[in-house]
Amino acid sequence: MFHKATRKIVKEIDPYGGTLIPAASPYFSDGFKPLYIIRKKEKTWFFTKDKYIPTSVTLAEILKDGKDLDIGLQSSKFCNYGASKSISGGVDASVCIVDAGVHASGGVADIISTVELKKRVISEKMLLEATKDRKIDRGHIFVKKLPGDIFYVISEVVETDRPCDLNSLFEAKGGVAVPTDIIKAKGGADVCSKENLTFHAGTTIAFKLSKLRITEDDTLDIVWDDWLRSHLESLYQTPEIPLTELTKLSxxxxxxxxxxxxxxxxxxxxxxxxxxxxxxxxxxxxxxxxxxxxxxxxxxxxxxxxxxxxxxxxxxxxxxxxxxxxxxxxxxxxxxxxxxxxxxxxxxxxxxxxxxxxxxxxxxxxxxxxxxxxxxxxxxxxxxxxxxxxxxxxxxxxxxxxxxxxxxxxxxxxxxxxxxxxxxxxxxxxxxxxxxxxxxxxxxxxxxxxxxxxxxx
Structure with a gap:
C-alpha cells in the first residue's frame, strides 16, 4: 500500500525518472536519511530493478575521524500505525504540495490525502568538501564486507512535512471463493477489506543516492555513472528458481x-x-x-x-x-x-x-x-x-x-x-x-x- 503510493508521488514529482527512488515501507524510514549508507543490489537477469537495502551505518561511522563530521543534518523520528502524534523535523527546506488523488488496480483502491513534502539535499561538492581530509576506517565491519571499493550514500531525501493518512480498500465481488483464513469471507458474498496507515512528519517518501569510491589513499571520491547505460532494460530470460532445498523440507x-x-x-x-x-x-x-x-x-x-x-x-x-x-x-x-x-x-x-x-x-x-x-x-x-x-x-x-x-x-x-x-x-x-x-x-x-x-x- 505504502510503496504504491510513493511510486505514484515520485512519478508526479519526477516524471522523467532516473533520479528519485520511491521508499518501499515507512518502517525503515530512519534508515533512509541523508548520509546513511545503502547497499545497492544491481539488477540481474531475473529482477530488472535495482534493490536498495538500508543499513544502520552512516558515512561518519566508517571514517577514522568522523565523529565530528557535521554537514548540518537533522533526523526525523519514526512513524507508526494509528499514531496521532505529529513530529516535525525542524529543518529548513523547500516544500512542494502533491495531491496524490486516487488510483486503483483491479479491486484495490489506495487513497492518500494531500501531502506536503520537503526536500533535504547534500550536494556532491559539499560532501567531498566535508570529507576531503578524512580517511576511511578499513577495519570497520561494513568496509571489510564490501566486495570492492564502491558504496552508496543517501544524498537527498523527500519526506513528509506533516502527518498523512493512507487508506486502502480491497473489494472482491460475488462468485469467487476466498479462503476464510485470508480475508475471513467466503462464497458468493462481496468481500471488503479496509486498511488505514497514518505516518508522521519526517517519513521518507523518496531518496537519491551518491556513488562513492574509496581511493588508494583511503579518501573518498564521487563516481559518475552513465545515465543511459544504467537504465537499459534487461532482456527476458526464463526464471530458474532454486527449488532443490525447498523440496527437501519435511x-x-x-x-x-x-x-x-x-x-x-x-x-x-x-x-x-x-x-x-x-x-x-x-x-x-x-x-x-x-x-x-x-x-x-x-x-x-x-x-x-x-x-x-x-x-x-x-x-x-x-x-x-x-x-x-x-x-x-x-x-x-x-x-x-x-x-x-x-x-x-x-x-x-x-x-x-x-x-x-x-x-x-x-x-x-x-x-x-x-x-x-x-x-x-x-x-x-x-x-x-x-x-x-x-x-x-x-x-x-x-x-x-x-x-x-x-x-x-x-x-x-x-x-x-x-x-x-x-x-x-x-x-x-x-x-x-x-x-x-x-x-x-x-x-x-x-x-x-x-x-x-x-x-x-
Missing amino acids: KDVSQLFLNTFLQILGNSDNLPVLVTMLDQICEGFQPDLQVLGLMEDEDRACVEKLLDLLGIRKVDPPGQPLTLTPHQNEVIKTVNIFIQSLNELNPDTLILLATSVEMKIISRQLKLVEKVEERFFKRSKHEMQNNRAEETLESLALQFTESEFEITQGILEEFGFHLKRENTSISYEMKDKNEDMFCSIFTALSVLKALDDRVNK
Missing part, C-alpha cells in the same frame, strides 16, 4: 511454510518489510528486527513466524554477521526471490493465488503459464526439450471448472494475457505484455507448487 515444515505464505498473501503490507529483512539476511547480516515492535500484533506474528522458519534468531543485534548452513542459505535465497516476486504483484492477484492453493489448481496453472511463455515469450532450451505435444494451451484451459477458470483468468491478466472461454472454445490475446510481471507470476506459482507437492506427497 512434510510438516513444508506445511508450516505454506500456511505462512498464505497469511502473507492475505496481507500485502507485510511484503516491503520482509523484502528489506530478507535482503539484509542474503547480504549475510542480521536484519533490523526493531521494526517488529512497531507493527500490529497480527502482522508482527506473521513476520516472526517466517523468520523462525528460516532460523533467524531475534536476540542478535542488527548488522552483525550471520552464520548459516548451506541449506539455510539456499532456502532463504528461494524465499527472498518468492517474496520479491509477490511484492511486485497487485494485492488482488495475491488473493487469487492464495485461493488457487486452497482449490488445488496451482499445478495446472503453472503448466498453463509455461504454455503462454512458449507462445509469447522467449522459450528456454529446457522447456523446448520437455515440450509435450499432447498438451496445448487450449486443452489446459479447458480443464478448469468455471470458478477455477475465473481465478486463473485474473492471474494471467496481471502480465497482459487475456484468456476467454465460451463452452469448448478458447480464445486469447496478449495486450501490453509485461515481462517483469510474468516472471513474478511464474516464480510465485513455482514456489507454491513445490511446497504444495511436498505437503500432499
Whole structure:
C-alpha cells in the first residue's frame, strides 16, 4: 500500500525518472536519511530493478575521524500505525504540495490525502568538501564486507512535512471463493477489506543516492555513472528458481511454510518489510528486527513466524554477521526471490493465488503459464526439450471448472494475457505484455507448487 503510493508521488514529482527512488515501507524510514549508507543490489537477469537495502551505518561511522563530521543534518523520528502524534523535523527546506488523488488496480483502491513534502539535499561538492581530509576506517565491519571499493550514500531525501493518512480498500465481488483464513469471507458474498496507515512528519517518501569510491589513499571520491547505460532494460530470460532445498523440507515444515505464505498473501503490507529483512539476511547480516515492535500484533506474528522458519534468531543485534548452513542459505535465497516476486504483484492477484492453493489448481496453472511463455515469450532450451505435444494451451484451459477458470483468468491478466472461454472454445490475446510481471507470476506459482507437492506427497 505504502510503496504504491510513493511510486505514484515520485512519478508526479519526477516524471522523467532516473533520479528519485520511491521508499518501499515507512518502517525503515530512519534508515533512509541523508548520509546513511545503502547497499545497492544491481539488477540481474531475473529482477530488472535495482534493490536498495538500508543499513544502520552512516558515512561518519566508517571514517577514522568522523565523529565530528557535521554537514548540518537533522533526523526525523519514526512513524507508526494509528499514531496521532505529529513530529516535525525542524529543518529548513523547500516544500512542494502533491495531491496524490486516487488510483486503483483491479479491486484495490489506495487513497492518500494531500501531502506536503520537503526536500533535504547534500550536494556532491559539499560532501567531498566535508570529507576531503578524512580517511576511511578499513577495519570497520561494513568496509571489510564490501566486495570492492564502491558504496552508496543517501544524498537527498523527500519526506513528509506533516502527518498523512493512507487508506486502502480491497473489494472482491460475488462468485469467487476466498479462503476464510485470508480475508475471513467466503462464497458468493462481496468481500471488503479496509486498511488505514497514518505516518508522521519526517517519513521518507523518496531518496537519491551518491556513488562513492574509496581511493588508494583511503579518501573518498564521487563516481559518475552513465545515465543511459544504467537504465537499459534487461532482456527476458526464463526464471530458474532454486527449488532443490525447498523440496527437501519435511512434510510438516513444508506445511508450516505454506500456511505462512498464505497469511502473507492475505496481507500485502507485510511484503516491503520482509523484502528489506530478507535482503539484509542474503547480504549475510542480521536484519533490523526493531521494526517488529512497531507493527500490529497480527502482522508482527506473521513476520516472526517466517523468520523462525528460516532460523533467524531475534536476540542478535542488527548488522552483525550471520552464520548459516548451506541449506539455510539456499532456502532463504528461494524465499527472498518468492517474496520479491509477490511484492511486485497487485494485492488482488495475491488473493487469487492464495485461493488457487486452497482449490488445488496451482499445478495446472503453472503448466498453463509455461504454455503462454512458449507462445509469447522467449522459450528456454529446457522447456523446448520437455515440450509435450499432447498438451496445448487450449486443452489446459479447458480443464478448469468455471470458478477455477475465473481465478486463473485474473492471474494471467496481471502480465497482459487475456484468456476467454465460451463452452469448448478458447480464445486469447496478449495486450501490453509485461515481462517483469510474468516472471513474478511464474516464480510465485513455482514456489507454491513445490511446497504444495511436498505437503500432499
